[in-house]
Amino acid sequence: MVVKIPAIGAWFRLEWGLGMVTWLPTMAGWIGTASYLAAYLLLSIGKLKADRPLYHILNVAGAAGLVYNAIALKDLPNVIVNIAWAIIAFFALGAIGRKK
Numbered sequence: 741m742v743v744k745i746p747a748i749g750a751w752f753r754l755e756w757g758l759g760m761v762t763w764l765p766t767m768a769g770w771i772g773t774a775s776y777l778a779a780y781l782l783l784s785i786g787k788l789k790a791d792r793p794l795y796h797i798l799n800v801a802g803a804a805g806l807v808y809n810a811i812a813l814k815d816l817p818n819v820i821v822n823i824a825w826a827i828i829a830f831f832a833l834g835a836i837g838r839k840k
Contacts, residue, residue, distance in 0.1 A: 765812030772805020772822075793836055799829040 779798035782788035788795050803826035810818035 765809045768805040769809030770805075772802040772807075772809065775799070775802035775805065790832075791836060793833055796829040796832045796836070800826050800833075803829065 775798045779788065779795055779802065782798075783790060783795060803822040807819055807822045807826070810816075810822060
């Protein structure tokens with residue numbers, strides 16, 4: 741059974757099968773995308789610095805959402821690049837923590 745959400749149109753579909761709702765990976769992907777874009781925007785306009793934990797936390801959150809989405813879509817290149825992105829962000833957070 742497919743249920744379309746009129747307010748959002750074709751972007752989200754609730755597909756029920758084996759008790760699992762497949763809109764969860766889609767939402768995770770959109771949240772991940774928003775997190776990446778927010779981090780980049782805030783860095784670009786000078787509201788956030790790369791040596792601050794929030795920048796890297798936003799990148800880890802973005803990577804997590806996009807990895808989950810890419811796994812659901814069986815999109816291995818995106819899984820790999822986003823895992824690498826998260827690892828880099830975790831290393832940066834560790835470096836920031838050691839400086840304090």
